Amino acid sequence: MxxxxxxxxxxxxxxxxxxxxxxxxxxxxxxxxxxxxxxxxxxxxxxxxxxxxxxxxxxxxxxxxxxxxxxxxxxxxxxxxxxxxxxxxxxxxxxxxxxxxxxxxxxxxxxxxxxxxxxxxxxxxxxxxxxxxxxxxxxxxxxxxxxxxxxxxxxxxxxxxxxxxxxKDEPKPYEPKGFIPVDLNENSVSVLLDEEPILLETNTKKITLGYEYRRWRIEKGRSTKDRDVRRKLKKLRERDKKADARRKLAKLIVMEAYESRSAIVLENLPKRAPEHMVKGVKDKQLRLRIYHSAFSSMKNAIIEKAREYGVPVMLVNPSHTSTTCPIHGARINYRPNGSNAPRVGKCPVGGELWHRDVAALYNLLRKAGDGRPMPLASTGPHDPHVINMSVWPRAKSLHSIMSEMKV
Structure with a gap:
């Protein structure tokens, strides 16, 4: 390493x-x-x-x-x-x-x-x-x-x-006693910890658009070869800000897996994943956000930190993780309800309500080989606990956040 x-x-x-x-x-x-x-x-x-x-x-x-x-x-x-x-x-x-x-x-x-x-x-x-x-x-x-x-x-x-x-020599991975699935999204990272879903906000959308508007104001009507323009563009620290969030988030997740002797389960994203995601997307702003979300960079940050501690990482097929009911295997019906991108859908077989990120976490768990019965009730929407970005970067562990929320 x-x-x-x-x-x-x-x-x-x-x-x-x-x-x-x-x-x-x-x-x-x-x-x-x-x-x-x-x-x-x-x-x-x-x-x-x-x-x-x-x-x-x-x-x-x-x-x-x-x-x-x-x-x-x-x-x-x-x-x-x-x-x-x-x-x-x-x-x-x-x-x-x-x-x-x-x-x-x-x-x-x-x-x-x-x-x-x-x-x-x-x-x-x-x-x-x-x-x-x-x-x-x-x-x-x-x-x-x-x-x-x-x-x-x-x-x-x-x-x-x-x-x-x-x-440093890479430590030998231990034999895992359980699994911690991690689902990567544009504006958040979801984790299933002790059968409780947690959604850690990353504010990637806000950071991306904010810096894009700043670049537009700096470059408006001026050449990028202009020395003053180049100097001002260098002061924009978008890449550093995102990299800092990735490193802190990766360490939080890896330390939880290390302390519980669990394996981390991630989607095996293809190379140049954003190019596959933007196919058919005509909205320029959405295409920009997808390109700057850096899904693969977040995945690689977790894998690299896991290597440092000898934490096993499993990469599973990412297809249909958020659109399939973890109980019945049917396609979840996400119907717009005052929103163009609904987060909660309904299973047509059992009538369960599923949050997209929670369904993805349980499907990742299934694909990793965990066959335990579903612990959640069948009628609730199963919304995850949302952890704001002002909280988790300063937390010592994800368990400490969950304990404070329960108190």
Missing amino acids: VRTVKLRVRVNHEVYFALKEVEGEYRGILEDALEYGLRSGVNSFVMLKAGIYGAEREKHGGLPSHYIYTACEDASMRLKSFLKLRRLGRAYTDRPELRSVTVHLDDHLWRFGLDAIRVATKRGWVGLEPQYHKLFWMYLNGGWGLASEARFKLLEGNFVEFFIVFK
Whole structure:
């Protein structure tokens, strides 16, 4: 397992200039490696290094030679990614574009110390003195080991972003004693905990539309190449805000499964799931919301956190989970009742009322192999407990939320 921690450091002009010099020469080596790979039809690190090492060593004589190695590794990854996208028909250019550069370091180019991180440059070793934050100490003291590789990126104002990589062996998954089904939706995540459905709001719809309106106001009548426009767009933190919610939610769910020794049951969503979901959808706003909902990112966040704790994850067929009655297997009839998207429907066989998210949770449980009798009554709508986003990110566990609600 691999985790990357980002540290932001402000350095003096001499250190910044030395790193800027390295970045410029690294970019030149990277451009040459990409050009050689495209021209020669090779994309492996070994072939790229063999093809350009001699010429680059002469051109960049004062630069530590291992920067040529790491630049070739960087070029190899970029070429493989570009060729894969081109095979899938998702490449929009005829060659990979080199927009931003993050300088890769191996164990010969950097040294870690709690007082300072040292980086090799043409002018010798320079030191960075970062303020280590809580996440860094959590990994350093939590059984994770420092990897040999690292990266740095230069920002304006003499700031340097330094990326430290931690590694840890993946624990062996335990034998589960039960199941915790999790249903992913656009604006919420539903969980069945101790036979009680919980709906955790994520406010993804509100975040998506809010940031879209802000982008529209910034770009209105102006070019996106405008420096002021680009600066304002960079300040929009939509991606960071959604990623933060995903990480916190994933940890809540995984810790509940870990403490109860249960397996997590998720829908096995197809690759590029939003493209399948928007087929036939003409509403532009709805299409935008679906694309920005990041169902697969939420699924992957839960799987990645589960790997860290050895929690088993079961991926089941997602078809008809919210439209099938868990008791009779009949198609639930969702009739509009003052709403274009009703959440409660009725089973035509037994007359049970089902909330879409609750039906999905019990169907996921059935598909995972849980054959216990249905614990709910047959006439109620079975609405889930709705947990607002102002509550669950600060909660220690889902059980603590349920206890407070019962009190």
